[in-house]
Amino acid sequence: MSAQWSDPFADAAGWVPRPPPAIVPRPAAAQRSLRGWRVLTGVPGHGWRGDLRADNAVVQGSRTLVPVLPEAEWYRAETDRVEVFAPLVPVERVWVETVAAADTPTPISRLVSLDQPPPRAPVPVLDAGTVAGRRLAWRHEDRFVRDLRAVSEIHDGTEGEVCVRVAAELDWYRWAWSGAPPKTRALAVSTLWLE
Missing domain, CATH: 2.30.30 (SH3 type barrels.)
Incomplete structure (x- = not known):
């Protein structure tokens, strides 16, 4: 059995990585x-x-x-x-x-009630349009890492993979008040979702 089929973050058919919880x-x-x-x-x-x-x-x-x-x-x-x-x-x-709990489906609708803020489903970075400055969730091995910000738009990485440069959220904000550019790393778009 391939790793793709046993991937806990893949969908039921094992083809597409599951998004992070809403x-x-x-x-x-x-x-x-x-x-x-x-x-x-x-x-x-x-x-x-x-x-x-x-x-x-x-x-x-x-x-x-x-x-x-x-x-x-x-x-x-x-x-x-x-x-x-x-x-x-x-x-x-x-x-x-x-x-949300990883195994709890969260119904998401574009038509919402104004009684309270609605749940927000993650959006794959490839479907997001512009991403610079936006909050991200990154699938890293068997978990999701949050509190990240996109520092660039989608681009070709050095090894031919489509990437986005990402910084820790603290470093993103420090850039605003200090002017010191944050440490960044290029992450594959297939592992990134907008929160």
Whole structure:
């Protein structure tokens, strides 16, 4: 039997690699610790904002509020140990991005409810159009690596494979505030999905 047939990330026929599990937003009020988690904020019926990180909730009077920062500010505060301003968002307007269980199908539809942020299915990089700056999941051996950013568009690699240059998300954001280009590596597009 070939490795392709026994691949746990291949589809049932064994031909196409299975994508990483979907991102499923969950209400922040249901989660004990929020520090460092990627979150979405918004108002049901209106819309959502992502690329944010949370700190642990605080209680002021009878209200529970979540300090929420743009990811770039979160990473800068964590690495440079600087104080940054974090708006306090009511907990009922915060959703935590969680990864669905690998064996749990997550129904994804283009028509969604505005009651809460919808699940996000991964998109193969080859089907994505432009990718530079976008969040990626990389299939590495028997697991998926997340918290990566595309630094280039799709290109021919040095060994003839179609690739995208990728950086760790921290290095991607450090590039913005320091000007120092991140360390990157070329990864085959067949192993990459947009989150």
